[in-house]
Amino acid sequence: MISEYFPVLLFLAVAAVIGIALLVLGNVLGPKKAVAEKLAPYECGFEAFEDARMRFDVRYYLVAILFILFDLEVAFLIPWAVVFEDVGLPALVAMGIFLLILTVGFIYEWKKGALEWE
Amino acid sequence: MTEFNTRDLVTILPELVFLGSIGAILIVDLFIKPSQRIVTHVLSILALAVTAGFVWSAAPAERVTAFGGMFVVDMIATTLKLAVLLTTALALVYGRHYMQERKLLVGEFYLLILFATLGMLLLVSAGNLVTAYLGLELLALSSYALVALNRDSAIAAEAAIKYFVLGALASGMLLYGMSMVYGATGTLDLARIVAATPDVQHPNLLAVGVVFIVVGVAFKLGAVPFHMWLPDVYHGAPTAVTTFIGSAPKLAAFGLAYRLLEDGLGGMSPHWSQMLAILAVLSLAVGNLFAIAQTNLKRMLAYSTISHVGFLLLGFVGATPAGYAAAMFYAVAYALTAVVAFGMIALLARAGFEADEIDDFKGLNQRSPWYAAVMATIMFSLAGVPPLFGFFAKLLVLKSAVDAGYLWLAIVAIVFAIVGLFYYLRVVKVMYFDDAIEGGTLVLPADRPLRWVLSVNGIALLGLGFASGPLFAWCNRAFGL
Numbered sequence A: 001m002i003s004e005y006f007p008v009l010l011f012l013a014v015a016a017v018i019g020i021a022l023l024v025l026g027n028v029l030g031p032k033k034a035v036a037e038k039l040a041p042y043e044c045g046f047e048a049f050e051d052a053r054m055r056f057d058v059r060y061y062l063v064a065i066l067f068i069l070f071d072l073e074v075a076f077l078i079p080w081a082v083v084f085e086d087v088g089l090p091a092l093v094a095m096g097i098f099l100l101i102l103t104v105g106f107i108y109e110w111k112k113g114a115l116e117w118e
Numbered sequence B: 001m002t003e004f005n006t007r008d009l010v011t012i013l014p015e016l017v018f019l020g021s022i023g024a025i026l027i028v029d030l031f032i033k034p035s036q037r038i039v040t041h042v043l044s045i046l047a048l049a050v051t052a053g054f055v056w057s058a059a060p061a062e063r064v065t066a067f068g069g070m071f072v073v074d075m076i077a078t079t080l081k082l083a084v085l086l087t088t089a090l091a092l093v094y095g096r097h098y099m100q101e102r103k104l105l106v107g108e109f110y111l112l113i114l115f116a117t118l119g120m121l122l123l124v125s126a127g128n129l130v131t132a133y134l135g136l137e138l139l140a141l142s143s144y145a146l147v148a149l150n151r152d153s154a155i156a157a158e159a160a161i162k163y164f165v166l167g168a169l170a171s172g173m174l175l176y177g178m179s180m181v182y183g184a185t186g187t188l189d190l191a192r193i194v195a196a197t198p199d200v201q202h203p204n205l206l207a208v209g210v211v212f213i214v215v216g217v218a219f220k221l222g223a224v225p226f227h228m229w230l231p232d233v234y235h236g237a238p239t240a241v242t243t244f245i246g247s248a249p250k251l252a253a254f255g256l257a258y259r260l261l262e263d264g265l266g267g268m269s270p271h272w273s274q275m276l277a278i279l280a281v282l283s284l285a286v287g288n289l290f291a292i293a294q295t296n297l298k299r300m301l302a303y304s305t306i307s308h309v310g311f312l313l314l315g316f317v318g319a320t321p322a323g324y325a326a327a328m329f330y331a332v333a334y335a336l337t338a339v340v341a342f343g344m345i346a347l348l349a350r351a352g353f354e355a356d357e358i359d360d361f362k363g364l365n366q367r368s369p370w371y372a373a374v375m376a377t378i379m380f381s382l383a384g385v386p387p388l389f390g391f392f393a394k395l396l397v398l399k400s401a402v403d404a405g406y407l408w409l410a411i412v413a414i415v416f417a418i419v420g421l422f423y424y425l426r427v428v429k430v431m432y433f434d435d436a437i438e439g440g441t442l443v444l445p446a447d448r449p450l451r452w453v454l455s456v457n458g459i460a461l462l463g464l465g466f467a468s469g470p471l472f473a474w475c476n477r478a479f480g481l
Helices: A002-029 A059-082 A084-111 B006-011 B013-030 B038-057 B075-101 B107-124 B129-147 B154-185 B190-199 B203-221 B229-236 B239-245 B248-264 B266-292 B297-317 B321-348 B369-383 B389-403 B407-433 B448-466 B468-478
Strands: B064-066 B071-073
Touching: A059 A084, A084 B013, B006 B013, B006 B064, B006 B071, B013 B038, B013 B107, B038 B075, B038 B107, B071 B075, B075 B107, B075 B239, B075 B248, B075 B321, B075 B448, B075 B468, B107 B129, B107 B239, B107 B248, B129 B154, B129 B190, B129 B239, B129 B248, B154 B190, B154 B203, B154 B229, B190 B248, B190 B266, B203 B248, B203 B266, B203 B297, B229 B239, B229 B297, B239 B248, B239 B321, B248 B266, B248 B297, B248 B321, B266 B297, B266 B407, B297 B321, B297 B389, B297 B407, B321 B369, B321 B389, B321 B448, B321 B468, B369 B389, B369 B407, B369 B448, B389 B407, B389 B448, B389 B468, B448 B468
Parallel strands: none
Antiparallel strands: B064 B071
């Protein structure tokens, strides 16, 4: 029973070795030229420390929402594809309807200009 | 795995037709010019009418379930759906002119209302906690966005934020209660929950679940002490949106309360009927007393809504079919009255003038005797003056409360209804006995459907009062009486 988990143990060991090796190699071989931005905790285009009440572009939200929508679509599609042979034609039709509704939403966002950055 | 069943699709056909129409309207609206928005308007009303036709013709003689009990169609669902579709169509007719003058007549106004309506159709047909929650969220999310439609208005944004935060809190409460109920009974199916209630292992867990579900439902209904969002939302939203939010969702909220409390938790009625009795007394008191202090008509009508919710709950306290029938009659009567009351404000409003202060109605009789008469009819109906529609609705819920042994509750309700007369009659008084404020000329919109439908709806309150017998018989039949 426990022996069945041997591949998992192996996976953990390999992951640990690779993870540690990459960190060590980076530390030993990498050039170290410290500047303030490099030492900051996050490099995402924002100042690391500033007033919490600041403005930023609402388009970030828009992109994030659109991303989640299409992300979820994939989350639906993958389990469907896995059991596709068992569920047969009705499931194909059901997924077609789902994608049709999603396409309507896609046409809407495209036409409204949600995909234009400028 | 449950086999796919074509009959399920037939059962849900009205909703499918409605969803298809909404998708088509969404696409059509994208490709027309803003000046042609009348196309969207006509198509939306057509979609509501066609769906109502399907609901009517597909109405089964007895209770039918689909998708393994997830979706229920019975006479209660059919009645509520028809009322929701009618009220929504009325709200669209009343709102067009108002939104147009404020350059807010965007396609989203129609689409969000249609999606909210779809949510309501689903909600009143819920046979499962998941379906109920799904319908509720579709309704709620669309409503939040509708309130914020006028994004340059500070009070609209404030109202939308309050609505969203409190609505999310209410949904959280409801979900928490649902999880407790699931934990106690091991099922999400309402019919199985009610069957499992007598022999649950942990009745206390179920009781806690009931408390949270009652809180969630009370939030959505706007019953005191969970009413805080209601006046701000009604006041802050564009009047056309208030017309919608203030009417049809009350029917859906009745459907939600009935499905969850009776269909699902009927076995726990000794618990929740006590809670609802307290909510009813508080709603009647707070609604009617606070409405007196309002100078803004939309806020006054919001507090009046709270008091009407109190009356609606009177039908629930007995947990009898007769009570539910009276409450459903009340919900329909209230929705048809509220939609025209807010529609009246939208009618008198014009660009740069909201007409939502009670003083704006001063001397309306001199300026337009006809609309003053319509408004007076509406106010009398809300106050419950015989022989109007609102009177019979009040009479029936009071009778059901007395029959259920809640005489004290009925007396409280009557006392506060008399208090409520004051503020409804004040509107009538300023219309007929006060002089118009100078410069306050009345410019009625040229929108003929608006004027005609509103007049018919106002006068219908009188006609429906006389025709309330058959309507109540219909409601009774829906509950198997």
